[in-house]
Amino acid sequence: MxxxxxxxxxxxxxxxxxxxxxxxxxxxxxxxxxxxxxxxxxxxxxxxxxxxxxxxxxxxxxxxxxxxxxxxxxxxxxxxxxxxxxxxxxxxxxxxxxxxxxxxxxxxxxxxxxxxxxxxxxxxxxxxxxxxxxxxxxxxxxxxxxxxTPTRKANPIWQEWESADDQRRYYVPCPHCGHHQTFKFKQIKWPKESTAEEAQATAYYECEECKGMIMDSHKQTMIISGKWISERKTGTRKTAFHINAIYSPWLKFGDIAYEFLKSKDFPELLMNFVNSWLAEPWEQTDVKLNSDLVLERQSEYDEGVVPDGTQLITAGVDVQRGYFYYTIRAWGTSMTSWNIAHGQAETWDQIESIMNYPFEDRYGNQYQVNLCAVDSGDRTDEVYEFCVINQEWAVPVKGSSRPLQSRYSMSTIEKVDSKAYGMRLYMVDGGQYKDMIAGRLNRPNGTGSWMVYKGCDRDYAEQICAEEKVIEKKGGIEVEVWRPKSSHAANHYLDSEVYAALAADLLHVRYLQFNNKEQQEQRPKPQPQSNFIKQESSWIQQRGRWLR
Known part of the structure; x- marks a missing residue:
């Protein structure tokens, strides 16, 4: 003011x-x-x-x-x-x-x-x-x-901050030694190995000068006694102010610690923490994204076997002029996921059979695809008709031509002469889902990772890595966008995985909870796996792989 x-x-x-x-x-x-x-x-x-x-x-x-x-x-x-x-x-x-x-x-x-x-x-x-x-x-x-609130370094508010003649931050005095300092996340301390809940109850702020323990009860007086101080000043015409959530009178130091611990293992949540809580721009680290990395994510499970911990299964279908690419992905808690099958099909009947296939875990329990997202950008009328017929498990989706504020948005099919008139159509921001996939691919196998089945083929791995993130200028603003690494690079499996991830979002995958221990202990003991490949179905055996 x-x-x-x-x-x-x-x-x-x-x-x-x-x-x-x-x-x-x-x-x-x-x-x-x-x-x-x-x-x-x-x-x-x-x-x-x-x-x-x-x-x-x-x-x-x-x-x-x-x-x-x-x-x-x-x-x-x-x-x-x-x-x-x-x-x-x-x-x-x-x-x-x-x-x-x-x-x-x-x-x-x-x-x-x-x-x-x-x-x-x-x-x-x-x-x-x-x-x-x-x-x-x-x-x-x-x-x-x-x-x-900032998003990335190249985006407007951080560029405005960087170009300001006068940059100011809010300095508060330590209640013990009087040293003026800004609130920094690294100075919030809690016992090592604490859970998020334990950190929330025990966190405090450590003075960067005297190392004294600053408690929540000190915070209000510190803020009242604080002042804006210029950290870099070359003029006054354009003055910028920076302030993060640690200053909020409604948040305790433990609340900040809790949010960090809940977010740190999930790239998209960590990005929100950095932007919305620390008021800092998110910078994607140099992501190693190549087919070798995808193959490093092979799990212990064979193709078609539903992994332990699976709570739902989604699928994505990329529609081409004469054929289809599909992926089938199992999901557990903490956004942990496994590709259990992928391939090509030539007819809608084949896609329908695949989506209704009874997948089994190693205990003999059967699962089917809970939701399949089908690309409607090509052969649109056929996609709509297919989704109407199979609307209990299939939804039409379409890639958005522009970035969305959220990962997807919902609209309604308004083609009056279509059987799908009035049906929901989901617009998907492929870039945001590709960010998620890239981030989780760089996590080691385990909780929160994005995995594939044992023996996964190189073609699938190459298609997952067919795009890279580059910086382009649009309207004078630098933006990061996903572009094919080469003009002939096939990316059909990547698109299919984007659609499968959208389907998981529609089923609220983020909110899956752990099964209780008693339920897990009651699971039947593993039985010898039967041969998953069905010899009697001629189309399943195309190209020498299951469902190819």
Missing amino acids: DSFNDPEIEESVICKSTQIGGTEGANNMVGYIIEQDPSPTMIVYPTIDLAEWTSKNRLKPMVDLCPKLKERYHEGESKLLELQFDGMFIALSGANSPSSLASKPVRFVIMDELDKFPLSSGKEADPRKLAIERTRTYPTSKKIIKIS
Whole structure:
């Protein structure tokens, strides 16, 4: 707030963790503008839907509850996305909506969750630039506020932090020695070998100077006595602030330790911890991703054998013009998974037979595919018809042409003349699932790993590694994308595994719980495995492998 009133500061950048009060801070700025410095204002959110939600649930209630703001509010002249006040208006916009970023001259621009903005706004330019252009009418008095949780180093908020003239962090005094320091995750201590629950109960903060134990009871006084200190300053025009979740008055040091221990073994959860709790950008380490690595993930189980600990089985089908690639993957707790079969089929009947095949574990217990995700990008009508006929275990999916905020989104098939009219269609962000697969492939065999069956073939392994992550520039922003390593590289099994992983997400694979010990002890003893390859089915034996 002090920087907002500083005439020498034109841009303020807030790089923050989630739930630390960043949006509320922006709302306070809005309240100040309304009462003390009425001027046209634009607030930009990632989507127009979020802008509408914020107007209804955050800004309007704030105005109603504050008499000074309410007496300046012109309710009869206001709309959901344009609030009118004495001498000013507030336009609420979505970065995904060009019309909402239209030419409204404004003095103040606040951009909330910058890293979630799309790279372009429809056919228009970068929405960040469009918003900033609205301030041209106020060359000497404009204020631009950029707020976001970071994602990657190359993405906007971290680039804004890096390019700031003045970088500030919040320093708090040690209650024992008085040394001022920033809260750092590495200084949170707990006994080695502790479970997440034990760490949550015992964690404390260690002063980096005197090594004194700082307890949760000290934290509030430390924060009240703290101050923003410049760590690098070459000017003041653009000032940036960084703050993480350790400062939150609602979180204990043990809560941070607990979240880390629950996340550390799972790349996608660890990424969220780094971004949303530490307010740091996630940097994928140099991932070793080649066919040798895939073959190193061979388990003790033969092809077609359901591994111990399996709780559900999913499948993915990549549809080509004259044939299909499929994978079948077993899932256990902690996102542990095993490919138990993969191959090619030539007809829909063959796919249906494979998905209804009674797979067995080494005790003779039978399993079938719980859910199969079928690519609808090609032969779309056939896919829809197949999924309608087999809707109890098959769903149509389609790769998204743009990055999604989550791994997948849900839409509805609107082709009126299709039997699938009204059926759910899942759009999948293949890049996010490939990140997950790459991360888990680099985990050794065991809990949380992404494994294959014993004797897995090299062709499958090569296809899983047919793509690599590269940095490309889109709309002036560096983004990481998955691209084929060569123009002729086949990646059908990789796509199939993406679909199988989506199917697992739809079945809430993250929330699988361990079977109790008594149930495991009651399992029958292993019996000699029967020959899994069925000689009587001619199509199963194609290319000399099961289900090929």
